[in-house]
Amino acid sequence: MTTSTPANPIEFYDIATRPPAEKTCCSPNPWKARFALNFKAMPFTTNWVQMPDITKVRKGLNVPPVRQFADGTDFYTLPIIHDPNTGALVGDSFDIAVYLQKTYPDAGAGDLFPAQALGDWVLAKEHSILVPLTEARPGGWPDYAQFNVNVDAAFTLHVGLTVQGFPFDPASEEASKAEFVRRAGVKRFEDFTLEGEARQKVKDSFKEMLGGLAVLFKKDPSGPFLLGQRASYADMMVGAWLRMFHGTLEASEFDEITSWHDGVFRQLHDALDAYAKA
Numbered sequence: 001m002t003t004s005t006p007a008n009p010i011e012f013y014d015i016a017t018r019p020p021a022e023k024t025c026c027s028p029n030p031w032k033a034r035f036a037l038n039f040k041a042m043p044f045t046t047n048w049v050q051m052p053d054i055t056k057v058r059k060g061l062n063v064p065p066v067r068q069f070a071d072g073t074d075f076y077t078l079p080i081i082h083d084p085n086t087g088a089l090v091g092d093s094f095d096i097a098v099y100l101q102k103t104y105p106d107a108g109a110g111d112l113f114p115a116q117a118l119g120d121w122v123l124a125k126e127h128s129i130l131v132p133l134t135e136a137r138p139g140g141w142p143d144y145a146q147f148n149v150n151v152d153a154a155f156t157l158h159v160g161l162t163v164q165g166f167p168f169d170p171a172s173e174e175a176s177k178a179e180f181v182r183r184a185g186v187k188r189f190e191d192f193t194l195e196g197e198a199r200q201k202v203k204d205s206f207k208e209m210l211g212g213l214a215v216l217f218k219k220d221p222s223g224p225f226l227l228g229q230r231a232s233y234a235d236m237m238v239g240a241w242l243r244m245f246h247g248t249l250e251a252s253e254f255d256e257i258t259s260w261h262d263g264v265f266r267q268l269h270d271a272l273d274a275y276a277k278a
C-alpha cells in the first residue's frame, strides 16, 4: 500500500493517568506508539482506558495478548491501535510502528526504520525481571526489534524508581495499586517506596546503564538523535522510557538524571516534543 495520509483518524488506546491524562500519561509502550503516530503525521484520537479495564477492552477488541506473566498466564496490555481505514487492529507497540511504516511508508517525516548500527549496545548485567518482556518481534527490522528488547530490559530494571510517583487516575487508583501489590507479592503499595541509600543504589546502576547507551547517542555529535538530526524509531524507544521517568519523578531528580552523560538524554527528551502531541 502506498497511502500517505489516511482520511479517518486512527483510534489509539492508552492507559488513563491522573486527569488531564494528555499531560500526565507516562506508560512507556503507549508512548512509543504515540511518537510513531505523530512522526507519521497520522490523524488519531485517544481512548483513555482505566488500568483495571485493560483486559476487558483488549478482549472486547479481540486482540490477542502479547505478554505473559512469569507463571504463564496472559498479561493484557496497551497500546492498541485500530485503523478504520484498513480495519487493522494492532496490539504491540513495535508491531504498531511496523504497521505504520508498511502501510503509510511515505507519510509524515518518512522512514521510522532507517538503516543504522544498533547491535553494539547490550545490557552489561545479568538480570531478572518480575514480569517477563515480550520477545523480539522482528517485523522486517530485526535489529530494531532486538534493540527494543534491550532498551525495555535496561529501563525495566530501574523502574523501581518510578512506582511511588506514578500518577494514577483516582478513578481506579485503589484497584491499580492492589494489582501492583499482587503482582509483586508485597504486602502494601508503600513497600514499593525507594528512598535513601536503597534509592541511591538503583540510581547508580541507572547511571551506569545510561552511560553505556549514551555512547551510541554520542556517535553522531550533530544532533539529539542516534542519527544526528534525523529521528528514528530507536530514539522513540528510549524517549518513551524517559517520558515515564519524567512523569513519575520529582522534577529535580529528572533534571539530575538527564544531566548525566553530557545531557544527551535531556536533549533527546526535549527534541521528541516534536512528536509528543496527545
Ligand SMILES: N[C@@H](CCC(=O)N[C@@H](CS)C(=O)NCC(=O)O)C(=O)O
Binding pocket: 027, 028, 029, 030, 051, 054, 066, 067, 076, 077, 078, 079, 091, 092, 093, 094, 134
Ligand atoms: N510488548 C508490548 C508490551 C506492552 C506493555 O507492557 N504495556 C504496559 C504499559 S507500558 C501495560 O499495558 N500494562 C498494563 C498493566 O500493568 O496492567 C508492547 O510493546 O506493546
